[in-house]
Amino acid sequence: MDDSPDAPDRSTPAYGPGSTDSPRSAPAPHEEAARVPAPPEPEPRxxxxxxxxxxxxxxxxxxxxxxxxxxAVQGSSTDVRSLPxxxxxxxxxxxxxxxxxxxxxxxxxxxxxxxxxxxxxxxxxxxxxxxxxxxxxxxxxxxxxxxxxxxxxxxxxxxxxxxxxxxxxxxxxxxxxxxxxxxxxxxxxxxxxxxxxxxxxxxxxxxxxxxxxxxxxxxxxxxxxxxxRGAVLVSEPGTLRSAADEARRLHLPAGSFRVADGPGEWIASHRDDAEKAVPPDAGLAMIEQVAVIEDVTTAIYVPDSHKNSGLPYFEVIIQADPVPVAELLDTVGYADQLGYPVRYKVWGIGETGETSLTGWVSGRTADGAGGGDGAADGVAGVAACTSDVVRLELPWTDAATGQRYLGVRATNRSDGPCALGRRPEISFLAADGSAPDILLEPVGEAGEPVVLRPGESADSMIQWGAGSTAGGAVLTTAVLVTLPGDDEPVRLPVTDIEGIAEGIDLLHGAKARLEPWSSATDREADVD
Incomplete structure (x- = not known):
């Protein structure tokens, strides 16, 4: 978002479309949830x-x-949706x-x-x-x-x-x-x-x-x-970001946004340094995406929740199985775009009673841990590299003449060698939680499987042509790298790289080139 938006036009008459129902008479969005077994009390208002x-x-x-x-209402409250x-x-x-x-x-x-x-x-x-x-x-x-x-x-x-x-x-x-x-x-x-x-x-x-x-x-x-404080009420989830965009244009620090007759809500932060800030688009987009899911009755984001030791917390209530919503939150890239971990809890309320699932949005945990699928070429007598002993990172990015470059690095942190393989196994995640269809074309000569000695690193590189971001294209927010000995991919947010705020333009349908692993030993041999 441009930090210096154009000055708004305040000259036209104050008329325009809007909800035909006054917010005074609109039923509280959580009333429907009250007709089923009561979930735990959401974040205090x-x-x-x-x-x-x-x-x-x-x-x-x-x-x-x-x-x-x-x-300032402290303590528990069953009304989690009140606004001005x-x-x-x-x-x-x-x-x-x-x-x-x-x-x-x-x-x-x-x-x-x-x-x-x-x-x-x-x-x-x-x-x-x-x-x-x-x-x-x-x-x-x-x-x-x-x-x-x-x-x-x-x-x-x-x-x-x-x-x-x-x-x-x-x-x-x-x-x-x-x-x-x-x-x-x-x-x-x-x-x-x-x-x-x-x-x-x-x-x-x-x-x-x-x-x-x-x-x-x-x-x-x-x-x-x-x-x-400032608070804004909208008629449907899809208007949250539009209203926030206009608040930014006006330099109006309205920190609380809520859907009048729906489940979506962003609660203003309690902290003095953050209470007068328009919520970021990534957080509102997450609310919008979850709030429109059928049977979701509550979707509340609290920037500094006591339920998460003062860290961001996202709570969802659905009158159905909570698993699909939890799986969605595991994969969406919004926490990567926000740049900090967001803990979630999804309550499912069905015919058999209540169940709940907890986790971290985007898989981005408080300690930065991730997870990782697949295998690579093994080496006899050498254990396969796993995320327990190898640190994966995206150390750099570059651009030139319509081309983009992204570095991938693996470093052995253990006291013994491990087999990394010939070429990284990579996939991607977009901001909306989808896996973009990107054709990875292997380039370069892949020699013998790379073995990382203690403290040694190996690098690879992804290259692609710049994608068009016009029309609200969904950016890629994370690279998934599979290590040979792991069953789950390691998630590497691209927004952790300096200079990348929202994601990269490696978009659905694009083609990228992937180089093999190159260890320090290989690079020394090339110099010789």
Missing amino acids: TWRPTRVVAWSAGVLAVLIGTAVVWQ AVVSQGPSLPPEAAALRPEVTALLRAVERVDGVAATHVADGEPSLGATGIVVDLATPLPGPVESQAVAHEALAVVQADDVYRGPVTFEATMPGSGADIVVTYVLAADGTGTYASLGDDPVSDAVVLIAGAHPVGRVTHVGLTPD
């Missing part, structure tokens, strides 16, 4: 937004410095509030005089939070992203000029014809300037653009933003 409101001058001191409107909640609309000002809080009443009336504001009201926060604040309903249809942001700025200026109120201010709007909505909260900045701050420079404008505006994603149904 973090940060539940709530509307905010102001009360009397006697409690206004409590509001000073309030900067958090989403609740949309509180039901209430009257502009309850009669008792008008009688007890004349100062707030006057402020709300002043805000309502801003052109583009439909109404203002106050509402209680959740008792556990004790959060209150002013809610400003923007007039719809909205004139456009820039104009909507201007209305918010003008309303904030009125609040900022008030001598009493210093609490949060939330702006809300529902898109006509779609039911999609935005909820954007500002709080008083901590720098003591008396100004209001939120997530991003123009959060109202960004939310309007993201939900239906200048670049109509079309299936985003809710955008919730607070100074700490």
Whole structure:
């Protein structure tokens, strides 16, 4: 993804296709799972937004410095899919509030005089939070992203000029014809300037653009933003990456993405250094691929899960046999693209009860271990090389005049010799978990089987013509190398090589050339 995306066009009206159902009324995606034997509680949710409101001058001191409107929920929770909640609309000002809080009443009336504001009201926060604040309903249809942001700025200026109120201010709007909505909260900045701050420079404008505006994603149904976090709701798994792409264009660090009426969800990280980051495409692609599998009811990715010692964790619930999903996660290349290990757990819920399978996405374990199929030419009296004694790696890559080159190296780490064979046995895996059909043509003269002495290395090389990546081609993310004494292939992620971020353009249907193993002894003989 380009680190310097083109500036988004914020000038067009804020209309566009979207879900016909409001996220307020959509059933929780996990309700279907509740009708079968209950799986273990998924990853505890973090940060539940709530509307905010102001009360009397006697409690206004409590509001000073309030900067958090989403609740950090610790411990177990059976609701694993909650995102920014949309509180039901209430009257502009309850009669008792008008009688007890004349100062707030006057402020709300002043805000309502801003052109583009439909109404203002106050509402209680959740008792556990004790959060209150002013809610400003923007007039719809909205004139456009820039104009909507201007209305918010003008309303904030009125609040900022008030001598009493210093609490949060939330702006809300529902898109006509779609039911999609935005909820954007500002709080008083901590720098003591008396100004209001939120997530991003123009959060109202960004939310309007993201939900239906200048670049109509079309299936985003809710955008919730607070100074700490951003969350996006979409109508189907295939929209997750599109919404994330638009968030990046807007430089809007929305860290939580969820399918409104489906199983897919990426939970924002808890860590301060990662909580304000748009999820990477590779992680969202993994969610998209699993979420559309029949009978999958839950697919949740948590970047720093306590279930995996603070490491990434992917949990899937399927109302069927979990084996096919586990096998898919074993082979997909998304963890290789992400560049770090992701532990998974797949729960299967069927007629016979519950079963679960655990493993590592892409086979990329926390200690970097892999596994390896096949055999090579043996040498009498010399044990075959295995992954227990030989380290395999992809030490380098190169390119020139439309050609690509990838080095493969085997190093004997044991205290005895082992037989490596004449030529490496190699296959490939693509990012979507498929095995691309690549014709490997052996080149070069393969002499006697290579025997690796202790500490010695042997090299081979793969060469191919540059492939076209236009049209969303699926890149190759891993090379599988079989050692003579192993029953499983050793997986070597190409994204571990410096300079390769997502994969290599050795694509389905391509032809590659494979050189034989060449040991240090062979290379010395060639020099002589």
